[in-house]
Amino acid sequence: MPEIDRMAGMECYCTDFAGTGGSIKQKSEGFRVSELVDDSLLAGISPAFGGAHRYPLYVLEKEGVDSNHALMEIERVHRLRLRVMGIKDAKAATTQYAGASHAWKDPPKRLETQHTLLSLKGFTKKPIGRESLAGNEFEITIHGAGSSIGGFAREAGKIANFYGLQRFGSERMVTHLAGREIVKRNFAGAVRLLLCYTTEYDSESSREIRKKCEDPANYRRALKEMPRGMDIERQLLAALADGKEPVAALRAIPITIRRLFVQAYQSFLFNRCLSLAIAQGHDVTSPEEGDLCFEMEGPFTFGRVMKFSASGKQMVPAVRMAGYTFQPGKGRFETITKGLLEQEGVAARDFYIKEMQELSQQGGFRQAPLWCRDLAFSQNPLRVSFKLPKGSYATTLLRELIKPEDPIAAGF
Structure with missing residues (x-):
């Protein structure tokens, strides 16, 4: 299991398929x-x-x-x-x-x-x-795929609806870490992570700039040297260099991006919940007694959430997301999420952030299985097409299909 997957809370695979290998996103049109x-x-x-x-x-x-x-x-x-x-x-x-x-x-x-x-x-x-x-409808080319995909289609219905690495910043993997600090009211810590956190995928020049950001005396110098592509860091540095406090500095980041921090932390907890459920032997794609479920109203329409019942209608297991309205019941997913919050030292009410109310997250529900439809393949090169409901990640299915040893090198 790649370590970067574990960092995003994806601690297992859901299929026994060996994996095709190969890579994606060599070109945008692929x-x-x-x-x-x-x-x-x-x-x-x-x-x-x-x-x-x-x-x-x-x-x-x-x-x-x-x-x-x-x-x-x-x-x-x-x-x-x-x-x-x-x-x-x-x-x-x-x-x-x-x-x-x-x-x-x-x-x-x-x-x-x-x-x-x-x-x-x-x-x-x-x-x-x-x-x-x-x-969303996807058409994806997999370059360098080395094995048959014959058995994969039979297992595709087993896949958990993990959030993909993009949700967490891909190679930087910092978004949810900043979100955790915001939920814990450590706003200075969130700023420090966004500016200074590095991974093995950082270039030497990136490491040097981020090292300078550790000392407030270097802010203006680092701002001059920071490439335009590091726009979030530039916005933070400019605010800090002007003497703004951490909350005001965070607000220099556009709100559409700023909200992703706490949402990414929710996503991390969701991924860990599914991983632990699978490790405990649960089939997360099928409802069990005591589960909350979506009642399906159409191919991609998840209707009301209700307790599981053998009503004859198709029901899909739903996971209650961490948020300020989270109230643990007796369902398997809620029990696991309650334990995760305790491990993290976070209470549900902490997701209401009075210092930055625009980042508060209520919670809500997300389907446990990856609800994939119209899966099809063609060869030479390997192409895969499929449809997913909003909010689900194509890379979650591709992760199970390719089983990459290094997800970032493979285009994830």
């Missing part, structure tokens, strides 16, 4: 992602502004930048502030929807930046929200 949206969104689009149809909706195509940074780039270049329904990875060619939160009669029909292309789709009756996103 990792294609397209959003699947609720039919009502597309049916409700008008080609022209008028009446209730007042909010422009764009198709956003991007490469080489994640969705948050794509939006920042668009705003910087075109002074156009947009929102998206889901966050897409930088190392992919992605197609998603982006909309304005205000009425706009004559928006530009086509816009470009270095990494993005925007094409006006039409106008909606209200700004887009995450509720309209159903899932």
Whole structure:
């Protein structure tokens, strides 16, 4: 088991498949992602502004930048502030929807930046929200795959719905660590981690800059030397160099990115919960007596959460996420999460962060199994296509398929 997987709380595999080996994301076009949206969104689009149809909706195509940074780039270049329904990875060619939160009669029909292309789709009756996103469709090339995939399809239904390494910063693996310190009210510690934390994947120059950031006397010098790509660190350093306290410095980071810190810590606890459940011999893909479950309402529509019952409807095990509304019941996942919080020295109420209320996290539910549909393969080179509901990670399935010895070198 790669150590970096353990650092993200993924402490086991779910399949006995030996793994194909190989790598992904050698080129963006080899990792294609397209959003699947609720039919009502597309049916409700008008080609022209008028009446209730007042909010422009764009198709956003991007490469080489994640969705948050794509939006920042668009705003910087075109002074156009947009929102998206889901966050897409930088190392992919992605197609998603982006909309304005205000009425706009004559928006530009086509816009470009270095990494993005925007094409006006039409106008909606209200700004887009995450509720309209159903899932994502993937088409991925695996380079250098060395073994047959014949047995994998039979085991694909066993996979737990782990959060992938991207949730935690990939090779840096710092996002959830900063989130933990924020939940524990150690804001200075969160700042220090974001600036100074290094891993084996850091370059020598990165290590030198982060070493300088350990001493406040070096802040202005480090800011001058820090590459533009380290934008979060630059925002923090600029605030600290101006004499701001840790909370104010953290608020220099855009809120869409800042919220990921505490969310990543929740994700770490979720991954550890599933790992421990599997280690204890539980089948996390099938409901058991005492479980909370989603009642399925469609291929990717997870309905209300209710206690498991043999009602005849399809039910999917649900994990109650850590958050300020977390109340442990007697279910297996809740029992494990309660124990994890005790180990971490964190109480549910700590996720309500009065010093930074915008980062507070209520909790909620997430499905325990990876709900994969339409899995298909082609060979020479190996290509895999499939659909996942929103919030699930393609790399979680690919991790089980490839079984990489070094996930970062393999493109994860």
